[in-house]
Amino acid sequence: xxxxxxxxxxxxxxxxxxxxxxxxxxxxxxxxxxxxxxxxxxxxxxxxxxxxxxxxxxxxxxxxxxxxxxxxxxxxxxxxxxxxxxxxxxxxxxxxxxxxxxxxxxxxxxxxxxxxxxxxxxxxxxxxxxxxxxxxxxxxxxxxxxxxxxxxxxxxxxxxxxxxxxxxxxxxxxxxxxxxxxxxxxxxxxxxxxxxxxxxxxxxxxxxxxxxxxxxxxxxxxxxxxxxxxxxxxxxx
Amino acid sequence: xxxxxxxxxxxxxxxxxxxxxxxxxxxxxxxxxxxxxxxxxxxxxxxxxxxxxxxxxxxxxxxxxxxxxxxxxxxxxxxxxxxxxxxxxxxxxxxxxxxxxxxxxxxxxxxxxxxxxxxxxxxxxxxxxxxxxxxxxxxxxxxxxxxxxxxxxxxxxxxxxxxxxxxxxxxxxxxxxxxxxxxxxxxxxxxxxxxxxxxxxxxxxxxxxxxxxxxxxxxxxxxxxxxxxxxxxxxxx
DNA sequence: ACCTGAACACCGTTCAAGT
DNA sequence: ACCTGAACACCGTTCAAGT
Numbered sequence: 001x002x003x004x005x006x007x008x009x010x011x012x013x014x015x016x017x018x019x020x021x022x023x024x025x026x027x028x029x030x031x032x033x034x035x036x037x038x039x040x041x042x043x044x045x046x047x048x049x050x051x052x053x054x055x056x057x058x059x060x061x062x063x064x065x066x067x068x069x070x071x072x073x074x075x076x077x078x079x080x081x082x083x084x085x086x087x088x089x090x091x092x093x094x095x096x097x098x099x100x101x102x103x104x105x106x107x108x109x110x111x112x113x114x115x116x117x118x119x120x121x122x123x124x125x126x127x128x129x130x131x132x133x134x135x136x137x138x139x140x141x142x143x144x145x146x147x148x149x150x151x152x153x154x155x156x157x158x159x160x161x162x163x164x165x166x167x168x169x170x171x172x173x174x175x176x177x178x179x180x181x182x183x184x185x186x187x188x189x190x191x192x193x194x195x196x197x198x199x200x201x202x203x204x205x206x207x208x209x210x211x212x213x214x215x216x217x218x219x220x221x222x223x224x225x226x227x228x229x230x231x232x233x234x235x236x237x
Numbered sequence: 238x239x240x241x242x243x244x245x246x247x248x249x250x251x252x253x254x255x256x257x258x259x260x261x262x263x264x265x266x267x268x269x270x271x272x273x274x275x276x277x278x279x280x281x282x283x284x285x286x287x288x289x290x291x292x293x294x295x296x297x298x299x300x301x302x303x304x305x306x307x308x309x310x311x312x313x314x315x316x317x318x319x320x321x322x323x324x325x326x327x328x329x330x331x332x333x334x335x336x337x338x339x340x341x342x343x344x345x346x347x348x349x350x351x352x353x354x355x356x357x358x359x360x361x362x363x364x365x366x367x368x369x370x371x372x373x374x375x376x377x378x379x380x381x382x383x384x385x386x387x388x389x390x391x392x393x394x395x396x397x398x399x400x401x402x403x404x405x406x407x408x409x410x411x412x413x414x415x416x417x418x419x420x421x422x423x424x425x426x427x428x429x430x431x432x433x434x435x436x437x438x439x440x441x442x443x444x445x446x447x448x449x450x451x452x453x454x455x456x457x458x459x460x461x462x463x464x465x466x467x468x469x470x471x472x473x474x
Numbered sequence: 475a476c477c478t479g480a481a482c483a484c485c486g487t488t489c490a491a492g493t
Numbered sequence: 494a495c496c497t498g499a500a501c502a503c504c505g506t507t508c509a510a511g512t
Contacts, residue, residue: 029496053486063497065487074486125412128420135433138425142435154453156442161454164447168405175362183365188375196372198379205393210401216391217398217458220465224457227464266477290505300478302506311505 029062032070036081040117048119048174078123085113085120086134099147100222106141107162107218111170118174121167149229162221169217173210181207266299269307273318277354285356285411315360322350322357323371336384337459343378344399344455348407355411358404386466399458406454410447418444 038059042051053074057064071077089109094102114121141162145155188196188203207213275296279288290311294301308314326346331339351358378399382392425433425440 052484054484065489065498066496068487069495122412125409126414126417128417128424130424130427135425135428135436139428139433139435142439146435156439156445157450157453158457159439160443160447160450161457164406164409164450165402165454168407168409169401170405171409172362172401172405175359177363180363180365187365187367188372190367191372191376196376198376198383199372202379202393202396206397208393210397213394213397213401216394217402220395220398220461221454221457223464224460227460228457289503291503302479302508303477305506306476 030060030066030070032080035060035067035070035077036084039077039081040084043117043120048117051119075123075127078120079127079129082114082117082120082124083129083131083134085117086124086131086137089113089137090140099144100226103141103144103148103162104218104222106137106144107166108215110137110166111214114167114170115174118171121171125167145225148225149233150225151232154228158225165217165221169214173214176207176210267297267303267307269317272297272304272307272314273321276314276318277321280354280357285354312360312364315357316364316366319351319354319357319361320366320368320371322354323361323368323374326350326374327377336381337463340378340381340385340399341455341459343374343381344403345452347374347403348451351404351407352411355408358408362404382462385462386470387462388469391465395462402454402458406451410451413444413447 035056038056039051042055042059046055053067054064056067056077060067067077071080089106093105093109142155142159145159146152150158185204185206188199188206191199191203193200272293275293276288279292279296283292290304291301293304293314297304304314308317326343330342330346379392379396382396383389387395422441422443425436425443428436428440430437
C-alpha cells in the first residue's frame, strides 16, 4: 500500500517549492525555476549532451555544487525540465475538430516539444512526478481515444502503443545525425545485390526524412484505430 | 564522394579481424570475439548498465585497458555486440507463410533479441558496420513489404516507420522498471477526477503489459498496411 | 607481440568550511 | 540561510614501461 507521502517523497520537486517574494527579495540567487531554465538554455545552445553540473553552475554564475540544495540529483533537474516542457504540448492545439485530427496534432506536438530534449524525456520516464498541470495532454489523448468509439477495454493498450511509438520514436530519431543516417544508407546500398537485393535497391532511399516517416507510421496507426472503431460501431447495431 | 576505405575506416571491426589459428596457438588471451562474448555475458548477469571497462577486464582476467588493442573505444564493442545479436534475429523464423505473419514474427524477434541489450542497439544506430551477415532481417522486411503489394514509393517510409516503432519502443520499454511503471499508475490514477477524468478512471489500467501493448501497436500498423495494399490493388484494376 | 599499470581528464556528488 | 571549494568515487582512455 502506498500513500501520499511516498509520492511526495519520490518527487520532492513537487513540494511547494516556489520561493516566496520575500525570500527572493532576501537575495537568493538560485531557485528551482531558475535552475531548470538555465538547464533548458544550455541544451538549446550546446545541445542535449552539452550539459554537466559544472557547466550548469557557470551558466548560473554559481558553484557547480550549489544546485544540490535545490535538487536531489541531476536526473531530478532533467525530470523537472521535462515536466516544464509538458505544459507546452497542449498549447496552440486546436480545441475543436474530429478526434482523429486532434489526436494527430497532439502527438505531433509532443514530438516537436521533446525532439530537442530527449534526455529530459528519458528522465521523466523513470520519475513520474505529481503535477498540477502538464498531464492535460495525456488526459486529452485518452478522451480522444474514447471519442473514437474504440471498445473500452482496448483504450489503455492502444494508448500505450501510441505513447510508445511517439516517445520511443522521438528519442530514437533525436539521437541520429545526418552522418549516421548517411552511413546507414551507404552500408545498405553497398551490400551485394545477389544476397541482399532489397537493400541494394532500396538502401539509398531510406532515412531521407525522419519526420515524414514518423507521420507515416502515425497515420497508419490512426487509420487502423479508425477502422477498428468503425467495425465496433457496426457490431453494436 | 565516399569510397570503401571510408567505410572500412569507420567500422574497423569489420576488417579481417579473426585471429588465425596460429596466432591463437601463440598464446593470445584476447580477441574481438572473446571480448564481445565477455561483454554479453556480463550484461546477462549484471544487467545492461553493469558493464564498465574495469569489470570487462576482470571478466576476461586481464587489465581493463588491454581491450584497447582490439577496439577503438567502448562504443565499438557495443556495436559489435549488437551486430553479433543481429544474426540471431532471423534464426528460428518461419520460412513460409503470408507476408503479414512473417513480418510480424520478424519484428517480434527483433524486439526479443534486443530487449536485453538496448545499449548495444543504441551504439549500432550511430555506427553502421558493413556486415557479411546480420542484415538478412532488414532485407527480408523490405521483401515482405514488397510482397504485401504496397506501392513501391511507400516502401522506404513504411519500413522506417516499422523500424522506428520496433527499435524505439523496445529501447524505451527496456528502460522501464516495475517500480517506475507502478509510480506512473499511481500518479495518473491519483489525479483529481474533476480536472483529469480520464486519467483518474484509466490510470490504474495502464502499463500492465508492455509486450501486449507493443503487439497491439504492431498489429494496428500491419492492419493499416494490409488495408492500404488492398486498396492499391483495387485501384490498379 | 601482447599486456600492465600508473596516470589523466572528466564526470556526479558529499560535506565541512566559509560569509 | 545560502554558497564555496576541496575532495571523493567512478568513469573512459592514453601511453610508457614491462615481459
